[in-house]
Amino acid sequence: MTLSTLTLRVKRHKTTYFVQCSATDTVLALKRRVAKLVGRDPRDVRLLVPKDKMTTTVDYAAVHAKDKLAELEDKAVLDQLGVPDDAVVFAVFWVPGEINAAEGKWEPVDLPEPAPLVEADEELSEAEHADAGAPRADKGKARA
Amino acid sequence: MADTAAAASASKAAPGATPLDLTDHVRLVSADGFEFVIDRKCAMASGTIKAMLSSPARFAESQHNVVEFKDIKAVILEKVCQYLYYKVRYTNSSTEIPEFFLGPPHQLLELLMAADFLDC
Numbered sequence: 613m614t615l616s617t618l619t620l621r622v623k624r625h626k627t628t629y630f631v632q633c634s635a636t637d638t639v640l641a642l643k644r645r646v647a648k649l650v651g652r653d654p655r656d657v658r659l660l661v662p663k664d665k666m667t668t669t670v671d672y673a674a675v676h677a678k679d680k681l682a683e684l685e686d687k688a689v690l691d692q693l694g695v696p697d698d699a700v701v702f703a704v705f706w707v708p709g710e711i712n713a714a715e716g717k718w719e720p721v722d723l724p725e726p727a728p729l730v731e732a733d734e735e736l737s738e739a740e741h742a743d744a745g746a747p748r749a750d751k752g753k754a755r756a
Numbered sequence: 757m758a759d760t761a762a763a764a765s766a767s768k769a770a771p772g773a774t775p776l777d778l779t780d781h782v783r784l785v786s787a788d789g790f791e792f793v794i795d796r797k798c799a800m801a802s803g804t805i806k807a808m809l810s811s812p813a814r815f816a817e818s819q820h821n822v823v824e825f826k827d828i829k830a831v832i833l834e835k836v837c838q839y840l841y842y843k844v845r846y847t848n849s850s851t852e853i854p855e856f857f858l859g860p861p862h863q864l865l866e867l868l869m870a871a872d873f874l875d876c
Contacts, residue, residue, distance in 0.1 A: 627790070627792070628791070628837075630792065630798075630837060726790055726829065727830065
């Protein structure tokens with residue numbers, strides 16, 4: 613009997629945690645694994661997913677827009693939620709209040725976008741074209 | 757004494773990052789400062805990372821379980837991590853192996869170079 617193992621990417625700030633769990637695990641079990649990785653209490657970890665559909669890619673605009681993310685309930689089972697393999701889940705930690713530890717708040721979801729790949733190359737090729745064009749233009753003027 | 761010194765140097769090695777308490781996970785850091793925490797077993801699927809982590813005290817990485825890649829961007833490194841999990845999952849597997857999605861074409865060259873460097 614094959615156990616359906618899910619590999620999920622839990623993202624927070626600039627770190628991505630690759631967490632493996634079973635499709636029959638509850639959200640709380642997943643939180644426990646994440647909490648163990650970061651050395652925190654599972655109750656101080658909150659997991660969020662995009663409201664419409666769980667995907668394997670990150671929509672950075674949706675992540676920062678309000679009300680586009682839904683929190684995962686502890687008791688829910690991953691299989692029943694329809695979490696696909698290689699899905700992206702967002703995590704935030706509880707920040708205890710400075711004066712009163714009991715009062716505090718959840719961090720806002722903040723996901724910086726990684727550096728794009730192609731931009732630098734496009735700028736280079738444009739500069740090359742500009743250099744190649746200049747001497748040609750001068751030659752044309754000299755002839756005229 | 758040695759433990760506190762190791763802990764102090766570990767926290768210096770990964771500034772601002774939450775400490776990695778487990779020895780069965782490895783932290784890979786990309787050129788643009790993004791971090792990927794993966795199973796040690798999957799990290800070992802890369803020949804280069806395996807050498808870095810196994811070699812006795814020759815590489816600083818073997819002590820803190822952190823490997824920095826100053827030449828590999830986050831987008832590429834993430835793809836590599838996904839591949840390492842895929843490799844471990846389906847190596848010596850009798851089940852049908854699904855195709856691994858390599859990503860958009862403009863990314864392929866850097867991905868190839870990273871895979872070559874990482875020997876995976």
